[in-house]
Amino acid sequence: MQRRHLLMGLGTLAAAPAAWLVARGSGGAIAQAADSAAPPAIEPLRKSKSEWKLLLSPAAYAVLFEEATERAGSSPLNNEHRDGTFCCAACFLPLFDSSHKYESGTGWPSFFTHLPGVFGTKRDWKLIYPRTEYHCIRCGGHQGHVFDDGPAPTGQRWCNNGVALTFVPREQPLPELRA
Secondary structure (H helix, E strand, O other): OOHHHHHHOHHHOOOHHHHHHHHOOOOOOEOOOOOOOOOOOEOOOOOOHHHHHHHOOHHHHHHHHHOOOOOOOOOHHHHOOOOEEEEEOOOOOEEEEHHHEEOOOOOOOEEOOOOOOOEEEEEEEEEOEEEEEEEEOOOOOEEEEEEOOOOOOOOOEEEEOHHHEEEEEOOOOOOOOOO
């Protein structure tokens, strides 16, 4: 199956992360679901903070594992408009398809939805009022915050730190998941 055809249906596939990983030949990167109707779990990647520090730039480490925020307008991914996939910069799990990206005017890469099953969320009270923070389900890396002021069809804005992502053009293979 060609990757382009697989990506076209991601918005409706509950098991899309599994399909991507299996299609890439990741071999054991995800656990098999007991019920075929339920999305399969993504196997967590456990690394210490010192291991992540050796693998990532200081800026990426600060955002992903210290929950920092990059300066608005600083990411080259704001102007990335090619077809492709946005992956977690730490573990390389596919997170967003480029067809989900839109210009929010906030200064951060923004998406109206994400690939199913790739994020965990928690409440963040750092700015006095509650926000929903989201993290990569595989490595726990902080990606950004989700807001209810986005465009149709979801009305959501998944506001992502660009340094927490890596972009893979459609014609290139996805990177192997980090072990």
